Amino acid sequence: MNDEATALYQDGRYDQATALAKKSLQLAQSDNTPNNPDVATSLSKLAAIYAAQGFFEQAEPLSRQALAIRVKKLNAEDPDIVANQAQLAGINAAILDRNRTIAPFKRISTAANSSSIFQILNKDAHSATFAFNGSEPNSRKRWRQVIEVDAKQGEDIDLAIVRRMIQIIRTYYTGDFNWESRRLGRTVSMSARPEDTAALEDFMMREFDFR
Structure with a gap:
């Protein structure tokens, strides 16, 4: 299901991708297994879909939750942890950049x-x-x-x-x-x-x- 969500958002069908990723996350969470890696995968996927649309504030807690699950199950050098850390760093950098530039754009958009x-x-x-x-x-x-x-x-x-x-x-x-x-x-x-x-x-x- 996560692969389907990836294909949808890569095709620009963000609404469908988001809905499918949320469904995948709910399904993984219903298993109730502690630190379920499928939950981490679904969280990261949903974070990626939000980030691709510029919804960095929604993406950040999802990526952070995914990382918290993974560090309890995997070694620090595991590729999934490295990728998750890179995702979270990118999201936080985008939020910081937005905070630096939002004021000028507001002035422009309301004046012109x-x-x-x-x-x-x-x-x-x-x-x-x-x-x-x-x-x-x-x-x-x-x-x-x-x-x-x-x-x-x-x-x-x-x-x-x-x-x-x-x-x-x-x-x-x-x-x-x-x-x-x-x-x-x-x-x-x-x-x-x-x-x-x-x-x-x-x-x-x-x-x-x-x-």
């Missing part, structure tokens, strides 16, 4: 039209590039990052673009955020929470005239 933050540069059936633009209010300071997107096999390129944009948004927001919509002509409150992924994807697809 949010649609101008993302600009499609080129697109074909399988790949695209878009710009991630920013500017600080009351300042001439500007920055621009070009993002490359490749659609996975069978994945719609428009949806792949939107999912990459959402990953960027979730680097800075884990809850509600304001989006100044040129399509609607007003500011709307959106949610970056995992359970609201489908609604956010649908909104972004419409915002960029992808549907």
Whole structure:
């Protein structure tokens, strides 16, 4: 089941991957075996799926729990422990980086039209590039990052673009955020929470005239 969850999230189907990983974790926990390695595997897998979407705060305790189980059963040099330690370190580094950069992005997103933050540069059936633009209010300071997107096999390129944009948004927001919509002509409150992924994807697809 964990392998299926991995395949789903590698294919960009995060909602399905998350649901399957949670089911796998519940099944492993129902065994009630102390320090069950299957529980550790499921915890790490769910942490990886959350981290891939930018939900580092949700991923961190899961990865930490997995490591706590493994250190009781395995040697310190065991590959599973080494991999778990690397995962946890990466998640914590991402949280630290987010805390360093969240304030400037909040100023930018509330001062500028949010649609101008993302600009499609080129697109074909399988790949695209878009710009991630920013500017600080009351300042001439500007920055621009070009993002490359490749659609996975069978994945719609428009949806792949939107999912990459959402990953960027979730680097800075884990809850509600304001989006100044040129399509609607007003500011709307959106949610970056995992359970609201489908609604956010649908909104972004419409915002960029992808549907």
